[in-house]
Amino acid sequence: MTADVPFALEVCGLIKRFDRPAVDGLDLNVRRGEFYALLGPNGAGKTTTLRMITGLLRPDAGTIRVAGIDALADPVAAKRLTAWISDEPMIYDKLTPHEYLEFVAGLWGVEPALAEPRACELLHWLDLTPQAHERCEGFSKGMRQKMALAGALIHEPRLIILDEPLTGLDAGSARQVKGVLRQRVRDGGTIIMTTHILEVAERMADRIGVIARGKLIAEGTLEELRRKAGKNTDKNTDKNAGKNTSMTDGASLEDTFLALVAEQAEAA
Amino acid sequence: MTAVPGSAVWFARHESRLAWRDWLAMMTAGRRERLRRVVIAIAVFVIFMHFVAYWVVGRYADAAPDKATLVAISASVLLSWLLMISQAMESTTRAFYSRSDLDLILASPAAVEKIFAVRIATVALSMAMMALPLAAPFIDVLVARGGWRWIGAYGLIAAMGAAATALAVALTVALFRVIGPKRTRLVAQVVAAVIGAAFVIGLQVAAILSYGTLSRVSVLQSQTALALLPDAGSLVWWPARAALGDGMALTGVLASSFVLLAAAIAVVAPRFGEYAMTAVGSAGSSIGRGRQDSAFRPTSPRLALRRKEWTLLRRDPWLVSQTLMQMLYLIPPAVLLWRSFDDGQSGSHGAYQLLVPVLVMAAGQLAGGLAWLAISGEDAPDLVASAPVPPRFIVRAKIEAVLGVVALVFAPLVATLAVASPWHALVTSVGIVIAAAAATSIQLWFRSQAKRSQFRRRQVSSRVATFAEAFSSIGWAATAAVAAANVWLAIAPALLALVVMTGAWCVSPRPRNV
DSSP: OOTTOSEEEEEEEEEEESSSEEEEEEEEEEETTOEEEEEOOTTSSHHHHHHHHHTSSOOSEEEEEETTEETTTOHHHHHHTEEEEOSSOOOOTTSOHHHHHHHHHHHTTOOHHHHHHHHHHHHHHTTOGGGTTBOGGGOOHHHHHHHHHHHHHTTOOSEEEEESTTTTOOHHHHHHHHHHHHHHHHTTOEEEEEOSOHHHHHHHOSEEEEEETTEEEEEEOHHHHHHHHHHHHHHHHHHHTSOSOOOOTTOOHHHHHHHHHHHHHHHO | OOOOTTSHHHHHHHHHHHHHHHHHHHHHTTOGGGHHHHHHHHHHHHHHHHHHHHHHHGGGTTOOOOHHHHHHHHHHHHHHHHHHHHHHHHHHHHHHHOOTTHHHHHHSSSOHHHHHHHHHHHHHHHHHHHHHHHHHHHHHHHHHHHOGGGGHHHHHHHHHHHHHHHHHHHHHHHHHHHHOHHHHHHHHHHHHHHHHHHHHHHHHHHHHHHHSSSOSHHHHTSHHHHHHSOOTTSGGGHHHHHHTTOHHHHHHHHHHHHHHHHHHHHHHHHHHHHHHHHHHHTTTSGGGBOOOOOOOOOOOHHHHHHHHHHHHHHTOHHHHHHHHHHHHHTHHHHHHHHHHHHHTOGGGHHHHHHHHHHHHHHHHHHHHHHHIIIIIOOSOHHHHHTSSSOHHHHHHHHHHHHHHHHHHHHHHHHHHHHHHOHHHHHHHHHHHHHHHHHHHHHHHHTOOOOOGGGGGGHHHHOHHHHHHHHHHHHHHHHHHHHHHHOTGGGHHHHHHHHHHHHHHHHHSOOOOOO
């Protein structure tokens, strides 16, 4: 990885078709040290996009660069810098958290001398130390999600990609996870996260991207999105003579998001 | 006719609908358009089995109920019954430990004992239904050639299903109460495997020790055995007499079996929910602990993958019981080897000749199962796929893990064989390597994404892979058997095995882009 690359992730013209276009010419740039939230309605192409970035799915067209590395030409080098957590954390029921982290560290080639204290620290942060030597088969969804997060962080990735990481977590666990993610960004890591909990995106993200029908329809800070949504709804209001409400300065991300998605649906 | 909601009939209808759809999905792999092909395949199988049955039992249709006949029928009945008990224990354990709809049932105001009574009865019914496709052709042939008296054998199958389920439920609950819910799962599966295999293996070992052959018929029909067994009028022979059309014996066997089943239902059904919830909630207690030492061991990605596979294989109760079953079936050849070796006779050459294909076949089958678990049964495919390791590297590590276990299981037997006959040991070891590699390759070509817990259904997900794996193992076993006698003659079966492999490769799905 080159240290002077300003972007942790550069995606250009990404296309993936299944029965219909799932991702349709997506362009996306995420800066180093940024917390980026990717929002979109169900079926918008968020997970497909993230799976292509992680190397789990090959795009039909487009380029993906992770910290300057061409992820399609050299997937192993890109994967070394990346961590992926899906909304359904898949861990091994018959392994203990300690064994799971040892395995993940081994897969990413982390030296045991480095990995072991890091594993202890992560388990401590995530309140999993008491269960460190119990098999995961009895773990709740929240504990599994925290395990997956610990696994993702064991190799200190530069880019962490999370698909709905807070789904199903209780308030305490969600706060722990958010705390760990914030710390990671403070330490210079980059996070891309999809979420349907708009409040989380509103509070945590530096920038927000809105995706619909496989295209990035809006991007920016919350203020920038509000302005964009406001401008568009004003246009629509003029067009439809008072049919719509315009975005005010205090509009929530939910209002802004719904307005943007509705506008895109109308345009389609 | 509409059943009253919450009644036993209503639950029975619900359970049968689920069972039917489950069976249908299993047979058609979830594709309704395959149903016609499945029906045709079943019809062909049934017709084929009738020919087999005619060839095997046709000449016994007029058998008189003498002691030798009763012994032969009783042995077959006992063998089938033990297999039924084994299967029923499996089903009962699964019912205890699978959460599925338990939450819904236990949270409802319905009388739970009714649904659990229906579930236990369903297990009994499924045991009988499972035996029917194999037993019916034999019974039909006997009826056709020997008269209606043989129809009683169908009643005997129903009785065997009921009694096997009653015993299996009682055994599982007894284990549950004595050793606790956490250990019961593993122990019950191991006990089921041992029960299923014990009778055949016991007879084979006895036959080897007495007659130096793997045939279990020889020991059962020997004058010594016949003299030791009870008279033809004894109650012990009632199941055999029931099969032969003795009305009183059939009534007695049916009545006692259904009384046993009713008693099991009456005792267990009211507490079944409680047992099941305890079983489900028992995960994570002390028995499920891993290594206590906290030091991470030096590793590489490849070694990490191999270690992970070995740990998961070791901790999988279902797999442990299946492997144990394979190991148990190796006991008779091992005893044969030991006996031949102990005798030090030159005439033991024939015994070695017999051992070679048995070991090669077992290795192929074991490798196939392990390969499915390692390659298709990956519980965290995203994690492994997102690791900075080339895909071929991951596959290689998994294959190494599988072949490592096969080597561990078979090395002691081959080493012993090497002392007795180096040539046979060499042929066996080459055969084991090829059969294991072939079975693993087939699993690799037909790999799909599945959970390890779906292991029991692996045969259903790709029948081509299942048949190819079986025929490949048979082919390589035959090749090894012939090669042990004459290397050049072995070319023919080897070519056949290669044809099977090539065919499997040609019809295997092409790999996807990642």
